[in-house]
Ligand SMILES: Nc1nc2c(c(=O)[nH]1)N[C@H]1C(S)=C(S)[C@@H](COP(=O)(O)O)O[C@H]1N2
């Protein structure tokens with residue numbers, strides 16, 4: 101049930117995650133070993149999947165991931181982003197509100213912890229730092245929690261990480277609006293961290309007093325997800 105490819109009820113995902121956790125715990129989390137465990141476990145699932153939902157390959161080098169099979173389609177007109185918690189001015193922002201803010205562009209690789217990497221992806225959107233500035237963060241705040249409108253996925257960053265210039269509330273990627281499959285209309289992009297931090301279908305940002313482990317992190321992934329310095333992997337940093 102817990103592979104990055106949705107396979108409801110399959111025991112294989114659990115095995116993968118436990119394997120990763122065990123390697124980490126034993127201090128022998130060698131990237132290639134973890135990768136081989138993941139590949140071995142996931143390959144047969146890919147072949148077996150008949151829903152088409154779990155591992156779409158759209159041709160841009162990304163694999164399409166979701167932990168649930170039904171995610172609402174929100175249009176540009178109906179999309180809303182709730183920003184709240186330890187802030188002076190909680191806000192509910194429409195896509196137009198986000199588009200009216202300063203747009204920041206980034207061209208960076210995207211790296212999934214299971215091994216695939218897409219080079220030189222073009223991203224643009226609102227710097228999370230700018231959004232936090234707009235709502236005014238309380239001095240007691242230490243972290244930011246993100247929730248997806250898929251109803252399941254969540255993530256967090258420390259406040260310091262959230263304020264990095266390479267963390268975007270992305271409105272565009274691959275030279276177009278963020279597509280539904282890629283988490284549109286709005287997703288997060290955390291350039292220096294593995295893909296699981298880049299939450300899709302972003303619905304809510306809550307400023308909080310401590311980091312809460314996200315969906316994958318409750319299933320064994322590292323909370324500090326630096327590319328090349330976590331999850332037992334040695335990838336080139338982004
Ligand atoms: N809501 C949501 N966000 C998510 C995920 C997910 O399953 N659900 N998967 C994460 C993982 S593990 C990766 S690698 C990327 C994949 O992004 P893509 O589907 O656009 O390729 O999304 C991340 N964000």
Ligand SMILES: [Mo]
Nearest residue numbers: 212213295296
């Ligand atoms: Mo991932």
